[in-house]
Amino acid sequence: MDFLALSQQRYTTKHYDGNRKISQEHIDMLLEILRLTPSAVNIQPWHFYVGSSDAAKNLIRPCVLDFNHARLDGCSHFIVLCAKTSVSDEEFSAITKKEDADGRYSKAEVKNSVDEHRRYFADMHVKMGDFNEWTAKQTYLAMAALLYGAASLGIDSTPIEGMDYEKCDEILKLKEKSLRSVGIVTLGYRAKDDSNAKRPKSRLDKESIISFLE
Numbered sequence: 001m002d003f004l005a006l007s008q009q010r011y012t013t014k015h016y017d018g019n020r021k022i023s024q025e026h027i028d029m030l031l032e033i034l035r036l037t038p039s040a041v042n043i044q045p046w047h048f049y050v051g052s053s054d055a056a057k058n059l060i061r062p063c064v065l066d067f068n069h070a071r072l073d074g075c076s077h078f079i080v081l082c083a084k085t086s087v088s089d090e091e092f093s094a095i096t097k098k099e100d101a102d103g104r105y106s107k108a109e110v111k112n113s114v115d116e117h118r119r120y121f122a123d124m125h126v127k128m129g130d131f132n133e134w135t136a137k138q139t140y141l142a143m144a145a146l147l148y149g150a151a152s153l154g155i156d157s158t159p160i161e162g163m164d165y166e167k168c169d170e171i172l173k174l175k176e177k178s179l180r181s182v183g184i185v186t187l188g189y190r191a192k193d194d195s196n197a198k199r200p201k202s203r204l205d206k207e208s209i210i211s212f213l214e
């Protein structure tokens with residue numbers, strides 16, 4: 001299916017078939033899609049918590065607002081998307097080391113300059129006071145990749161912002177890990193009577209959101 005057809009067909013699932021589980025093969029593919037998400041200066045400022053068991057669902061339920069409980073209860077898997085609130089010296093070095101190991105650099109000077117550039121760019125956002133916003137934006141790209149990646153595998157999903165972020169950070173002890181939660185995506189297969197499945201998609205007309213510059 002081409003990307004346009006995927007965009008036309010994917011939708012936000014409200015009720016899942018609680019008896020269907022996503023295969024491990026598909027979960028592994030989705031996690032690889034998350035891992036491959038692009039980010040500014042390849043900073044990869046995120047961490048993803050994956051859950052599937054009843055115990056894992058119970059753990060995060062207190063941070064999911066009531067109106068979203070049905071998405072969590074019936075889903076096969078959920079993923080809490082977290083963004084970094086700071087990047088340590090070791091973490092910067094680990095990114096550059098991995099890029100080197102993956103064969104990105106033929107010369108040490110290029111490696112050093114990319115490393116410096118990455119640190120400079122991140123520090124610029126610290127100084128501008130928007131570091132958390134910047135890392136959250138990158139993490140939302142991962143969310144989008146996950147939604148469309150899931151749809152490409154015939155997996156339904158729900159992006160969730162209807163949550164208590166502070167509570168989530170507390171439950172997953174994110175502050176101590178220099179992380180904060182930015183959203184949850186539940187994944188699974190739609191219930192037969194999912195109210196949203198038959199609702200036509202609605203978006204503003206392109207004339208109102210797209211302008212061509214001449």
Ligand SMILES: Cc1cc2nc3c(=O)[nH]c(=O)nc-3n(C[C@H](O)[C@H](O)[C@H](O)COP(=O)(O)O)c2cc1C
Pocket residue numbers: 010011012013014068158159160161162163183196201
């Ligand atoms: C960032 C984001 C957060 C959202 N949060 C919720 C949510 O908490 N609960 C929910 O049921 N839907 C949530 N939605 C789904 C939107 O309401 C839905 O995407 C929108 O109405 C368009 O419908 P569609 O996804 O079916 O095309 C969220 C969507 C996005 C992109």
